[in-house]
Amino acid sequence: MKKPPDIVHGLEEAPPPVVTILSGVQHVGLIAINLVYPLLVFRIAETPTQTVVNLVGAAMLVLAAATLLQALRFGPVGSGFMCPAVFTATYLGPSLIAAKLGGLPLVFGMTVFAGFLEAALAPLLNRLRPIFPPEISGVVIFMIGVSASIAGLRLMLGGEGAPVSSAEWSVATITLATMIILSVWARGMARMLCALVGLAIGYMAAAIAGIFDVAQSDAIDGAAWVDVPQLGQVSWSFDLGLAVPFAIAALAAAMKALGVITICQRTNDAEWVRPDMSSIKRGVLADGAATALSGLAGAVGTSTSASNAGLAAMTGVTSRRIAFAIATILVLLAFVPKLAAVLASMPRAIMMAALLFSMTSVIIQGIQIMSSRLLDARRSLTIAFAIVAGIAVDIFPAIAQATPLAGPLVGSSLVLATVTALGLNLLFRLGVKQKVRLTLAGEATDLETIEGFFAGHGRAWGARPEVIGRAIFGVQQLADVIFENCAPQGPIAIEASFDEFNLDVRVHYQGELLELPDSRPTDQDIRESADGVRRLAGFLVRRNADRARASSLRGRVTIHFHFDH
Amino acid sequence: MELDIRASDGVAVVEPKGRIDSVAAQAFGDRVCALVRAGENRVVIDLANVAYMSSAGFRSLLIVGKTVEQTAGQLALCGVSGEVKRLFDIGGFNELFVICPTRAESVAKVGPAGP
Numbered sequence: 001m002k003k004p005p006d007i008v009h010g011l012e013e014a015p016p017p018v019v020t021i022l023s024g025v026q027h028v029g030l031i032a033i034n035l036v037y038p039l040l041v042f043r044i045a046e047t048p049t050q051t052v053v054n055l056v057g058a059a060m061l062v063l064a065a066a067t068l069l070q071a072l073r074f075g076p077v078g079s080g081f082m083c084p085a086v087f088t089a090t091y092l093g094p095s096l097i098a099a100k101l102g103g104l105p106l107v108f109g110m111t112v113f114a115g116f117l118e119a120a121l122a123p124l125l126n127r128l129r130p131i132f133p134p135e136i137s138g139v140v141i142f143m144i145g146v147s148a149s150i151a152g153l154r155l156m157l158g159g160e161g162a163p164v165s166s167a168e169w170s171v172a173t174i175t176l177a178t179m180i181i182l183s184v185w186a187r188g189m190a191r192m193l194c195a196l197v198g199l200a201i202g203y204m205a206a207a208i209a210g211i212f213d214v215a216q217s218d219a220i221d222g223a224a225w226v227d228v229p230q231l232g233q234v235s236w237s238f239d240l241g242l243a244v245p246f247a248i249a250a251l252a253a254a255m256k257a258l259g260v261i262t263i264c265q266r267t268n269d270a271e272w273v274r275p276d277m278s279s280i281k282r283g284v285l286a287d288g289a290a291t292a293l294s295g296l297a298g299a300v301g302t303s304t305s306a307s308n309a310g311l312a313a314m315t316g317v318t319s320r321r322i323a324f325a326i327a328t329i330l331v332l333l334a335f336v337p338k339l340a341a342v343l344a345s346m347p348r349a350i351m352m353a354a355l356l357f358s359m360t361s362v363i364i365q366g367i368q369i370m371s372s373r374l375l376d377a378r379r380s381l382t383i384a385f386a387i388v389a390g391i392a393v394d395i396f397p398a399i400a401q402a403t404p405l406a407g408p409l410v411g412s413s414l415v416l417a418t419v420t421a422l423g424l425n426l427l428f429r430l431g432v433k434q435k436v437r438l439t440l441a442g443e444a445t446d447l448e449t450i451e452g453f454f455a456g457h458g459r460a461w462g463a464r465p466e467v468i469g470r471a472i473f474g475v476q477q478l479a480d481v482i483f484e485n486c487a488p489q490g491p492i493a494i495e496a497s498f499d500e501f502n503l504d505v506r507v508h509y510q511g512e513l514l515e516l517p518d519s520r521p522t523d524q525d526i527r528e529s530a531d532g533v534r535r536l537a538g539f540l541v542r543r544n545a546d547r548a549r550a551s552s553l554r555g556r557v558t559i560h561f562h563f564d565h
Numbered sequence: 566m567e568l569d570i571r572a573s574d575g576v577a578v579v580e581p582k583g584r585i586d587s588v589a590a591q592a593f594g595d596r597v598c599a600l601v602r603a604g605e606n607r608v609v610i611d612l613a614n615v616a617y618m619s620s621a622g623f624r625s626l627l628i629v630g631k632t633v634e635q636t637a638g639q640l641a642l643c644g645v646s647g648e649v650k651r652l653f654d655i656g657g658f659n660e661l662f663v664i665c666p667t668r669a670e671s672v673a674k675v676g677p678a679g680p
Contacts, residue, residue, distance in 0.1 A: 473648065477619055480620075481621075483587075484621070485587075520656060526624050532624070533587075534620075536623060536624070536656070540656055
């Protein structure tokens with residue numbers, strides 16, 4: 001893992017204490033935005049205010065434990081990244097239904113079920129890898145960013161709450177502009193704490209503009225300064241009819257965790273090539289365990305936070321120590337209900353600004369992952385239809401009412417995009433050959449033929465462009481020198497086989513063995529002898545591949561190139 | 566492969582386009598060497614539009630370099646990027662040639678007013 005130049009304090013590094021504490025506060029500010037999800041569920045379940053205060057305290061402790069579970073590696077649990085947990089919109093739809101049908105016990109019981117299900121999916125992820133190629137991770141990450149951005153915009157533009165005042169627009173603009181200006185033009189501490197400064201200035205602007213409503217002010221005034229959160233007043237129930245929507249949400253949560261941990265991997269590693277499934281499996285297990293714990297403690301489903309992962313990337317502070325600071329602050333907040341109430345009362349203008357800001361890097365990471373592979377028509381269609389399906393749900397929420405049977409699928413843009421991408425990927429895998437052959441007869445168009453062969457199959461395989469480029473050069477150089485210098489009798493046969501980790505190319509011909517020397521011939525050898533050019537070709541193709549071997553049996557030569565993928 | 570040759574500030578700027586494979590390399594080398602022997606021995610070779618270069622292509626470049634040296638001329642390369650740059654790197658050819666980032670810098674380097 002190589003630290004990228006944009007990262008100021010990397011995963012294993014220890015930032016100065018001030019940076020650690022303030023970064024922790026900044027992340028908690030972002031985490032607080034998603035407190036809106038349990039609060040919404042509690043409101044639908046008509047929960048008394050005192051119970052809500054207790055449950056919010058318990059929720060803070062759950063998030064602290066979940067953040068630690070993810071950062072520390074307990075046995076097989078935990079990705080090891082600073083990847084805070086938040087309450088997630090993924091479970092919101094099913095949780096609201098459960099709240100209406102069976103009150104909070106059903107919400108908590110189904111949340112425990114979903115958490116265990118997600119945890120059970122974790123060990124299977126490696127085997128399921130062919131159906132989760134990187135471009136689908138890219139789609140999931142992109143849709144996480146888009147759906148959260150739209151959720152942020154909907155707070156202001158959705159038309160469900162009170163009309164948006166010009167004061168609110170001003171507060172949103174001031175908050176977002178502060179974050180952007182500090183992120184783009186500031187250096188050092190100001191850049192690292194851009195979101196926290198933006199939130200603080202947003203709160204000040206909101207206070208000056210008087211956009212806190214009476215209920216929010218009362219909630220803050222009524223909260224105690226210090227109190228011990230009451231646990232153990234929770235009960236659970238289960239409804240088989242809700243198993244499907246919660247199971248789909250659990251799958252989407254696993255995909256989201258996969259995507260967010262991939263963001264963490266990319267953010268922390270300048271040489272990132274593909275998702276590391278080992279840390280993803282551990283992370284998804286921690287994610288599922290956190291949701292089960294949340295249900296047991298009396299809260300809704302949690303998930304690794306894309307916006308916090310995005311914030312870490314934007315500020316360049318990804319140190320694991322920040323996770324410890326976040327957990328500590330969350331625990332303190334659980335004992336200081338007044339501060340928790342301030343965060344839980346965040347005005348929608350500030351919420352929108354914070355969500356839009358933190359999601360920018362998530363959207364870009366999704367696009368970068370999608371475009372990191374060669375894409376043929378099948379893969380392009382998979383990506384495009386998945387995105388269109390997901391965005392359609394956000395633009396036309398009435399789809400869910402129009403198709404009640406598919407309700408659990410079309411109720412969330414992230415779920416529908418994920419399921420569409422997985423389904424089309426499985427369908428389009430039909431007919432894609434992993435082992436392909438080509439024969440060259442020594443014609444003038446051979447080099448174009450080789451390029452077209454590898455480029456076409458590379459797109460069908462979803463291979464990395466750089467690896468396919470190296471394979472093209474290796475085989476072109478080989479064909480060139482064989483026909484010119486190795487006296488071939490008959491055609492050259494090429495076999496290529498691909499899986500996600502390997503590209504192996506075998507070239508067979510009848511003729512003189514091409515030597516693959518370890519060192520380059522001298523300049524004089526290259527200029528003055530045909531053998532010098534031949535050995536230079538052998539040297540180039542050896543250096544071009546990760547491994548190369550040439551052998552000959554009764555005049556039948558086989559040259560094997562291996563490329564790590 | 567196409568070969569475009571033009572004069573610029575007393576320098577012959579040679580721009581091959583396409584693939585320099587074993588067949589094209591011979592023609593490329595012969596043509597540039599003939600130019601050098603005819604007195605145009607301040608040469609810039611712009612490889613920006615070369616998609617593929619074989620070992621025979623590198624041989625031609627080395628022969629051109631030697632011919633320029635024998636006539637007390639100057640040779641610089643430019644447009645060495647992407648796949649061709651990778652081949653220069655893996656073949657260890659970067660030290661054997663003067664390589665400039667742009668054509669203008671190459672012309673300035675080998676031109677009559679150059680260093």
